[in-house]
Every structure is written in C-alpha cells, then in structure tokens.
Amino acid sequence: MKFVGRLERAWASSGSLLCVGLDPDPARLPAQLARTAHPLFEFGRAIVDATADLVCAFKPQIAYYAAARAEDQLEMTIAHIRQRHPSIPVILDAKRGDVGSTAEMYAREAFERYQADAVTVNPYLGQDSLAPFLGYADKGVIVLCRTSNPGARDLQDVDSGGRKLYQLIAQKAAREWNANANVLLVVGATYPQELGEIRAIVGDMPILVPGVGAQGGDVAAVLAHGATAAGTGLIISSSRAVLYAGSGSDYAGAARAAALTLRDQINQYRKPGL
Amino acid sequence: MKFVGRLERAWASSGSLLCVGLDPDPARLPAQLARTAHPLFEFGRAIVDATADLVCAFKPQIAYYAAARAEDQLEMTIAHIRQRHPSIPVILDAKRGDVGSTAEMYAREAFERYQADAVTVNPYLGQDSLAPFLGYADKGVIVLCRTSNPGARDLQDVDSGGRKLYQLIAQKAAREWNANANVLLVVGATYPQELGEIRAIVGDMPILVPGVGAQGGDVAAVLAHGATAAGTGLIISSSRAVLYAGSGSDYAGAARAAALTLRDQINQYRKPGL
Secondary structure (H helix, E strand, O other), rough: OOOHHHHHHHHHOOOOEEEEOOOHHHHHHHHHHHHOOHHHHHHHHHHHHHHHHOOEEEEEEEEHHHHHHOOOHHHHHHHHHHHOOOOOOOEEEEEEOHHHHHHHHHHHHHHOOOOEEEEEEEEHOOOHHHHHHHOOOOOEEEEEOOOOOOOOHHHOEEEOOOEHHHHHHHHHHHHHHOOOOOEEEOOOOOOOHHHHHHHHHHHOOEEEOEHHHHEEEEEEHHHHHOOOOOOEEEEEEOHHHHOOOOOOOOOOHHHHHHHHHHHHHHHHHHOOOO | HHHHHHHHHHHHHHHEEEEEEEEEOOOOOHHHHOOOOOOHHHHHHHHHHHHHOOEEHHHHHHHHHHHHHOHHHHHHHHHHHHHHOOOOOEEEEEOOOOOHHHHHHHHHHHHHHHHOOEEOOHHOOHHHHHHHHHHOOOOOOEEEEEEOOOOOOHHHHOOOEEEEEEHHHHHHHHOOOOOOEEEEEEEOOOOOHHHHHHHHHOOOOEEEOOOHHHEEEEEEHHHHOOOOOOOOOEEEEEEEHHHHOOOOOOHHHHHHHHHHHHHHHHHHHHOOOO
C-alpha cells in the first residue's frame, strides 16, 4: 500500500493527527534506564507503547542514535513498532540530501536498512537528488519546505519575482516531483501563515508539522491554516514536550498524559464547534 | 590547530590539491574483498595507503557505510588514517542539516564519534542550523553552495534581485558565518563559471570541489576559476575515477595510478608555464 494510503488509514483508525517524535537525548533519559544495555531503545519502546493508541505516526530522529553510536537501537525501535503496532507508519527523520549514487545509498539506508515507511529529505540539491527516494513509489518522501526554526528565514524566504523559495518548493513538490503520489512536505508549526500559503499550493498533500509543544507552535493556528477540508492532511509532530513530560519512574505515564492532552487539543480544532 | 591551518600544511607537504573520496559501493568492490570480515574497511585502507602521499585530504562518504550497516567500518577507516597518516585531514561527507538539539547531535556524530576534522553541511535551514557545527572552532564546516549535479540549478540558481541563491550563501559564509574562521564551501567542478564568481566573493576561503573525474569536471577550468593567488584554496575531490580505476587484484595500484595522473594534471595548471 502506498504511504499516503497508510497514513489516511492511521488518521482514521487512531482519530488523531498527532505524531510522536522519538529524539532520545542520552542526557535527558530517566535515571532508571542508565544501567540497561539499550537505554535509547528501552526509552523509545516505553514511549511507543504508552502512546501508540494516540498517534497517527512515530518519527524517530536518526541523529540521536548516530551521535550515541546506537544505530542498532534505532533498528530495534523501528522493529518494535512494526511488530507491536503494525498499523502505525514510521517516519525516519533524517533530512538527507545528496546526489547520484550517494542519494541512492541514503534511500537504501532509510527504506531498506531501517524499513522506514517515509523519510524526510532536504531539497537544496534539486530534483535529481530526490529521484532515488521518489523511485520507491510505496514510500513517503517528506521534503523540507519551511522549517520551524528562526533561521528558516535566511534562505527559505528568499524572494524571486514575488515568489519565495519555500513557495517554489511547494510548487515543484506538487507539480514536478509527485508523479508517484508519494511526496509530502515539512512546514513548521511556528509559521502558520506560511503553512496556509503552502496548503493553498499543494491541495490535499499531507504536511508534516513539527514545532508544537517545546518550540511554541500554536495548535489552533496550525489547524486553521493547515488542515484539509476533511479535517486531516496534517501530521503534527511533538518530541520533547511528550518525551520529557516526566523524568521520574512513571515517565511513560507522563508522556502518555502529555500526548493525550495534545491529541485532544488538536482534535478540538479539527471540527470547530464540537 | 584550526582546520584551515591543517589543510594549508597538507597542501604544502603533499604538493597536492587532490582529495580522494572514499565511496565504497559494495556492488563495485574487488572480488577478493568479498570474503573478508570488513570489506568496506579493507577497501578504504588499501586505497588510503596507496594514495596517501598524493593527497591533501581524504573524504569518506558516510552514506555508503550507513546503507551497508557498517558505521563501525567507517570508524575503523578514519582511525586508520589518523594512525598511519596523521597529517592528512579527514573530511566526513555527510551533508547534514537540522535544527537545535538535533543539529548538536549531528555535530557530535561528525566531530566526536567519528573524529572528523571537517564535515559537509547543508545550509537550507539557515544560520542557527549551522551554529552547533561552527561552535567547534578547530573543526572545518564545509557548506554546500553550488553542487555538481544537473539539478543544482533547481534551487541554487533562484535569482533574487540579481543575486542567485548560491551567491547569497557565499556572501553569508564569508560575512556572517565565519566568525571562527572555520567555514569552507562546496562548489562543483562542473560549474567553473560559478566557481569563479564564488571565489571573488569569498577571498581565500578554501573550496571543496567535487565532480572531476567521473562527473566530467574540467581540471583546467577549475584551477583557472577557483585557485587563489597562492595556487591553492582548492580541495579537488575525486571518488569513483580513483576508487574504481581497476577492479582486479591490483585495484590499489590502479587507484594510485589514477590519483597520480589527476594530481599531476591539477599541478600542471596550478602555475601556468611549469
């Protein structure tokens, strides 16, 4: 099944647009995990099992595993999601971008080694750098468009004849790159105005929205500017605000409570008036 | 010692601007390595030892190791260069780009886990995405500016008020991002005209130039447009044309011969008339 189909099923079955990002920072893990053989995996597994019924996707961030020399624990975490929660898509947050045979290797890393359902990619190198990812027609290719950080303005807002760079990317994503109907975009929650502009360009294309929670994005504004007519179209991702909601022995319970609050907050704005 | 200082020493001691890129494609490795426990490492080590006196840097490409689940062999390869050829800087080609604490993790991956002397990064997310890398003042941060592939034009040539995006990046690299004097740029050999424009913007800032050899970049044009007045300023990188010069039992000898030819070809144009 194609990634967008899997995602639509997950939206429907979970009743949630929330995605929990798995960014396991060794310095912030609960103390009781320090002595385990695979602390990043144990942490991720506990968070996954505590929140699985509340989410439409999980998004492990590879950098945390790579810095800790723990790619094996990323593999274990994804395998756990696959086995125990097979209906929940896994988005590998890797933001890869390279050319030719190197891009092929990165696509292989994401889709074959890690068996991710989708991967985030950086479009700066252009269409041919995306092609090896796009060739996996059943996988999702989630292209950075307008990121959530302050520095996003430096290049992404460069204006060329009244069209900003992020608008150009949205246009190319919708018109040039989406022959396999497997392109999605990343637009930060911290820029709801831009999210609305991009939604107008890309129709119902799903958009991954990081930046709610710790980064301060406003849920009401994200829904108002980003949701499709069906009240979906968004993968609203939160990492730290969920992962580190508690640091004691019941950190998983605290994460669940934070995810539940966020899911309900999102759903409150999905259908105004309910 | 700062990275640019290390690089200048390597240029002087080797008499070479050539960098050999280590892109070990499992499908192209010599048959005799197939049965070894660490074929990517054995291949890299043989190439390194056969070409070490001909180069100013080695540039392992992390994607090949990641796709093969062989990060350990990348660590072994870099450790080998450190031990046996300590004067040769190691550039980790990773093209990372992310924000906040994730960018910190990628910087840690490159500089602490792999102990690279420099890393390539993608600037699309803006200044704050580069800051964690730039904070390692003794390490080199090599920012993608104008890449060597055909699709480079898609975004990098976007024109804003007469200034193209790659020119803006060169300006920011020289004026805003280089407080620690540790910024370099990537400019593909396939675009010598643009290389000349960028050289005019960044003064003597070193430029990593991939795309000679297999990608067809013209050495004479690269030197004419990219060299500094001192006849240096360039790290001219070749991967496949060196690595796969031969496929038989003397693949390392064939790689050395190809590297020697390329080094001499480069040097021929460094000081016209010699």
